[in-house]
Amino acid sequence: MSWAFAYAGGMHEDPTVGELSEGEILRRILARTGRAGASLVGPGDDAAVVAAPSGSVVATTDTLIHGPDFRLAWSSGYDLGWKSAAVNLADVAAMGARPTALLVALAMPNDTRASFVEALADGLRDACEALAPGCAVVGGDLTASDVLTIAVTALGDLEGRAPVLRSGARAGDVVAIAGELGRAARGLQVLFTRFRDADGAPVPVDPALLRDGDTGVLEAQLRPAPPIGLGPFAARAGATAMMDVSDGLALDARRMADASAVTIAIDSADLGDDPRIALEGGEDHALLATFPAGALPPGFRPIGRVMPRDEASVHVDGVPYLGAGGWDPYRDWDAAAG
Amino acid sequence: MSWAFAYAGGMHEDPTVGELSEGEILRRILARTGRAGASLVGPGDDAAVVAAPSGSVVATTDTLIHGPDFRLAWSSGYDLGWKSAAVNLADVAAMGARPTALLVALAMPNDTRASFVEALADGLRDACEALAPGCAVVGGDLTASDVLTIAVTALGDLEGRAPVLRSGARAGDVVAIAGELGRAARGLQVLFTRFRDADGAPVPVDPALLRDGDTGVLEAQLRPAPPIGLGPFAARAGATAMMDVSDGLALDARRMADASAVTIAIDSADLGDDPRIALEGGEDHALLATFPAGALPPGFRPIGRVMPRDEASVHVDGVPYLGAGGWDPYRDWDAAAG
Numbered sequence: 001m002s003w004a005f006a007y008a009g010g011m012h013e014d015p016t017v018g019e020l021s022e023g024e025i026l027r028r029i030l031a032r033t034g035r036a037g038a039s040l041v042g043p044g045d046d047a048a049v050v051a052a053p054s055g056s057v058v059a060t061t062d063t064l065i066h067g068p069d070f071r072l073a074w075s076s077g078y079d080l081g082w083k084s085a086a087v088n089l090a091d092v093a094a095m096g097a098r099p100t101a102l103l104v105a106l107a108m109p110n111d112t113r114a115s116f117v118e119a120l121a122d123g124l125r126d127a128c129e130a131l132a133p134g135c136a137v138v139g140g141d142l143t144a145s146d147v148l149t150i151a152v153t154a155l156g157d158l159e160g161r162a163p164v165l166r167s168g169a170r171a172g173d174v175v176a177i178a179g180e181l182g183r184a185a186r187g188l189q190v191l192f193t194r195f196r197d198a199d200g201a202p203v204p205v206d207p208a209l210l211r212d213g214d215t216g217v218l219e220a221q222l223r224p225a226p227p228i229g230l231g232p233f234a235a236r237a238g239a240t241a242m243m244d245v246s247d248g249l250a251l252d253a254r255r256m257a258d259a260s261a262v263t264i265a266i267d268s269a270d271l272g273d274d275p276r277i278a279l280e281g282g283e284d285h286a287l288l289a290t291f292p293a294g295a296l297p298p299g300f301r302p303i304g305r306v307m308p309r310d311e312a313s314v315h316v317d318g319v320p321y322l323g324a325g326g327w328d329p330y331r332d333w334d335a336a337a338g
Numbered sequence: 339m340s341w342a343f344a345y346a347g348g349m350h351e352d353p354t355v356g357e358l359s360e361g362e363i364l365r366r367i368l369a370r371t372g373r374a375g376a377s378l379v380g381p382g383d384d385a386a387v388v389a390a391p392s393g394s395v396v397a398t399t400d401t402l403i404h405g406p407d408f409r410l411a412w413s414s415g416y417d418l419g420w421k422s423a424a425v426n427l428a429d430v431a432a433m434g435a436r437p438t439a440l441l442v443a444l445a446m447p448n449d450t451r452a453s454f455v456e457a458l459a460d461g462l463r464d465a466c467e468a469l470a471p472g473c474a475v476v477g478g479d480l481t482a483s484d485v486l487t488i489a490v491t492a493l494g495d496l497e498g499r500a501p502v503l504r505s506g507a508r509a510g511d512v513v514a515i516a517g518e519l520g521r522a523a524r525g526l527q528v529l530f531t532r533f534r535d536a537d538g539a540p541v542p543v544d545p546a547l548l549r550d551g552d553t554g555v556l557e558a559q560l561r562p563a564p565p566i567g568l569g570p571f572a573a574r575a576g577a578t579a580m581m582d583v584s585d586g587l588a589l590d591a592r593r594m595a596d597a598s599a600v601t602i603a604i605d606s607a608d609l610g611d612d613p614r615i616a617l618e619g620g621e622d623h624a625l626l627a628t629f630p631a632g633a634l635p636p637g638f639r640p641i642g643r644v645m646p647r648d649e650a651s652v653h654v655d656g657v658p659y660l661g662a663g664g665w666d667p668y669r670d671w672d673a674a675a676g
Contacts, residue, residue, distance in 0.1 A: 040394055041501050044597075046432040046581050047398035047494070049501050052390035056378055059397075059476065060385035061441040061491055065483040094384040103399040105443075105489040138397065141489070145403040151443040151479070151489035153399055156385070163379050163387050243384050259382075 017117060018110030022142050028114060029140070032121040037134035038100035038157065048138035050101045050155055058156035058163065060091040066148040073202035074191050077116040079222040080150055081123025086224050087246065088154035089132045090285035093231025094244040096164035097156030099135040102128065104152050107145035120150070123223075131228040161235050164289070169241035169260035171308045173290040176300035178230040180220055181249055182274060185281025187221025190214050226285035230299045234289050237297035242289040250279040250314060250323055252288055257313040260290075265315040266304035279316065280323060355455060356448030360480050366452060367478070370459040375472035376438035376495065386476035388439040388493055396494035396501065398429035404486040411540035412529050415454040417560040418488060419461025424562050425584065426492035427470045428623035431569025432582040434502035435494030437470040442490050445483035458488070461561075469566040499573050502627070507579035507598035509646045511628040514638035516568040518558055519587055520612060523619025525559025528552050564623035568637045572627050575635035580627040588617040588652060588661055590626055595651040598628075603653040604642040617654065618661060 017025055030043055041049035050057070064070055064084050075083070085102060092099040104124065108117070121137075128135045135154075169175075197203050205218065226244065234242055241260055245252045249266070257264040268275035290306055291297070312320030355363055368381055379387035388395070402408055402422050413421070423440060430437040442462065446455070459475075466473045473492075507513075535541050543556065564582065572580055579598055583590045587604070595602040606613035628644055629635070650658030 041433075041503065045501075045503050045505075046429040047396045047435070047492075047501075049433065049496070050395050050397055051393065052395045053393055055389065055391055055393060057388050057390045057395040057493065058385045059388055059439065059441055059491070059493060061443045061477060061479045061489070063443045063445055063479050063481045063487075063489065065445050065481050065487075067484065068482045091384040095379075095387065097385070101397065103397055103491055105399045105401045105491075107401055107403050107485075107487060107489075139399060141399045141401050143401045143403050144406045145485050145487065146405065147445075147483050147485040147487070149401075149403075149445060149483065149485070149487050149489075151399070151401065151445075151487075153397070153441055153443075153491040154385075155395065155397060158387070163383070163385075165379065165383050167383075 014113050014115045016110060017108050017112045017114065020114060025114070025117060025142055028118055029121040032118060033125045033137040036101045036136035036138050039136070039138045043139050048101065048103065050138055052157055054158050054160045056158060058092050058095050058097040058158060059153065060088060061151060061153040062088050062091065063149060063151040071202040072148070073204050074195065075222055077119030078123040081120035082127040082223045084150045084152045085124045085127035086131060086226060087285055088152045089127070089135065089228045090226040090244040092154045092156035093226070093228040094242050094287055095156065096161055096232055096235025096239065096242060097158045098232050099132040099154055099156045099228065101135060101138040101155045102152055104137055104140035104150065106140060107143040107149040109146055109148060110144055112148065131225060159232065164235050164239050164242040166241055166243050166256045166259040169256055169262050169264070169290040169306045171262055171306050172293055173240055173306040174293055174296055174302050175264055175266065175304040175306060176289055176291060176296055176302050177286050178227045178300045179286030180284045181245065181271060181286055182277035182281040182284065183217050183220035184224055184283035185277050187217035190218060191221065220284060224283065224285055227287060227299060230287055233299065234287065234297060237291065238295050239289040239291055242287060245284055245286045245288050246282055248280045248282045249288065250321055254313040256288065261309050263307045263310050263312060263315060264304060265307050265318070268317050270301065270303040352451050352453045354448060355446050355450045355452065358452060363452070363455060363480055366456055367459040370456060371463045371475040374439045374474035374476050377474070377476045381475070381477050386439065386441065388476055390495055392496050392498045394496060396430050396433045396435040396496060397491065398426060399489060399491040400426050400429065401487060401489040409540040410486070411542050412533065413560055415457030416461040419458035420465040420561045422488045422490045423462045423465035424469060424564060425623055426490045427465070427473065427566045428564040428582040430492045430494035431564070431566040432580050432625055433494065434499055434570055434573025434577065434580060435496045436570050437473040437492055437494045437566065439473060439476040439493045440466065440490055442475055442478035442488065444478060445481040445487040447484055447486060448482055450486065469563060497570065502573050502577045502580040504579055504581050504594045504597040507594055507600050507602070507628040507644045509600055509644050510631055511578050511644040512631055512634055512640050513602055513604065513642040513644060514627050514629060514634055514640050515624050516565045516638045517624030518622045519583065519609060519624055520615035520619040520622065521555050521558035522562055522621035523615050525555035528556060529559065558622060562621065562623055565625060565637060569625055571637065572625065572635060575629065576633050577627040577629055580625060583622055583624045583626050584620055586618045586620045587626065588659055592651040594626065599647050601645045601648050601650060601653060602642060603645050603656070606655050608639065608641040
């Protein structure tokens with residue numbers, strides 16, 4: 001629908017983005033996203049300017065795409081704003097940095113409702129406030145697309161510390177986790193097994209069909225709350241290596257082991273009552289870190305130890321772990337399967 | 339096509355991204371994108387770490403979407419890599435900053451060829467080398483999507499200077515341009531009027547059908563080369579306001595005039611032989627800047643002057659300019675029109 005038509009016919013109470021100018025959509029977003037403490041020049045100019053007091057900036061980007069990454073039948077605008085912030089904040093935290101700012105590139109079908117965009121902005125703001133106080137949206141981009149796409153870039157400050165890389169794990173270190181393992185994957189299982197129609201298409205969650213524990217795992221899937229503050233805390237406590245567990249513990253531990261040229265030995269007794277989903281399930285964005293023996297800080301629980309490199313990257317209960325381990329969007333996504 | 343199938347059947351010489359793992363696609367990209375001078379921790383960890391020696395970082399994001407922003411019949415992978423870098427570098431330069439790093443979020447259909455992705459990486463690298471030496475890709479994200487989407491975030495360093503905002507133009511300043519005006523729009527006109535089939539669908543450019551001058555304006559549209567180095571140069575020379583002209587001179591001058599609470603008076607005699615397309619045509623990413631009278635640096639040409647605010651944001655030849663002025667993706671894009 002063109003702007004001229006909308007003007008002539010009167011505006012719908014909840015207009016679509018196709019009825020609004022780019023500037024008006026932006027105003028509605030910025031009215032909700034707050035202001036970053038580190039923001040020196042906020043949205044509205046060609047670029048944002050963000051304080052980087054330690055003389056370097058941590059930067060990462062992660063995208064949520066309708067289809068492979070979320071379904072609108074299951075995720076609200078608020079959920080998507082929250083999750084797109086949380087997954088990027090986790091990447092900054094995993095370097096040992098404090099998140100300072102988000103940039104949000106939003107590509108939306110023209111029939112997207114303004115209320116949806118506003119809820120998305122609310123979710124971005126609330127995730128920053130709840131998980132990384134002081135961080136907020138400082139800039140972004142709006143485009144039309146047939147596929148709803150949310151590409152977030154997060155910036156962070158190392159506060160004078162060296163970044164904590166994946167490659168710093170040393171034999172003898174303790175392997176530890178802060179945050180959940182496998183709960184987001186269990187939430188996805190609930191959605192895939194119980195909230196699809198006969199053709200496999202997603203249908204909205206009916207609260208009457210939820211069983212004990214479902215609410216918590218759906219929350220973990222739709223609005224993950226990784227322990228962002230524990231990232232810089234772990235860095236101060238002397239973490240030797242750190243990363244966020246986005247694709248499953250087994251796969252991400254393998255990446256850390258390979259980058260560090262060590263073997264990571266995991267004790268499945270430390271992985272809760274369903275070690276397999278803890279090893280294979282992604283999207284919790286827990287922090288996987290290694291610390292010198294005896295130096296485990298509060299907030300982290302031990303799940304194993306670092307050994308000299310042997311023939312396998314990862315052992316579980318003393319045996320090389322050979323599971324596929326984790327999610328690869330190109331390999332795993334079958335559009336036809338819903 | 340699944341990974342297992344591709345493995346069993348032997349790999350196509352130019353595999354699709356659906357046949358490759360995320361890690362393999364990333365390796366092919368990173369083998370081509372070079373390394374940023376400011377990069378302290380490059381791709382491969384949770385986040386990049388980029389030097390920000392002045393204690394702040396300039397950050398901007400801009401997305402190219404198949405459909406509203408480009409057509410694959412007209413743009414090669416190389417073109418898209420180049421353009422997605424150039425438009426973001428221009429936003430950094432327009433703050434008076436030196437671009438230091440790019441992050442690239444790439445969402446691709448599974449049938450995208452690896453050679454296309456490699457060409458895109460080449461375009462990203464070459465645009466950085468040609469337009470902003472020292473800047474390179476430091477991180478990114480790969481996702482599957484039915485719509486090819488390239489979301490680039492650019493970072494920059496102010497080298498100790500204050501950012502040059504849109505809001506600093508003062509009555510008496512000279513208004514100046516560095517770079518092209520209207521050429522990218524003329525390139526788009528060539529594509530839309532001469533390289534579409536009877537149904538309006540884009541068809542590849544047939545070199546035999548090109549007329550005098552077409553090659554240059556197509557180059558401006560497909561591989562724009564804004565004068566990135568002149569951004570920080572203008573800042574050092576005392577620019578009072580600056581922005582890049584992405585949506586057309588008339589619209590962007592209006593934005594600058596409104597932000598600065600002044601009126602910008604443009605002399606159409608300074609806009610070349612087609613002032614209307616210079617005023618209305620977007621996508622050249624020229625730098626629009628204001629300087630104190632008598633302080634115009636090399637590389638910038640005067641096109642008018644800043645006046646005290648009157649009833650109009652922009653005058654052309656002494657008359658308030660009332661043209662619509664510029665491109666708004668939501669208002670202007672008609673998917674059905676091709």
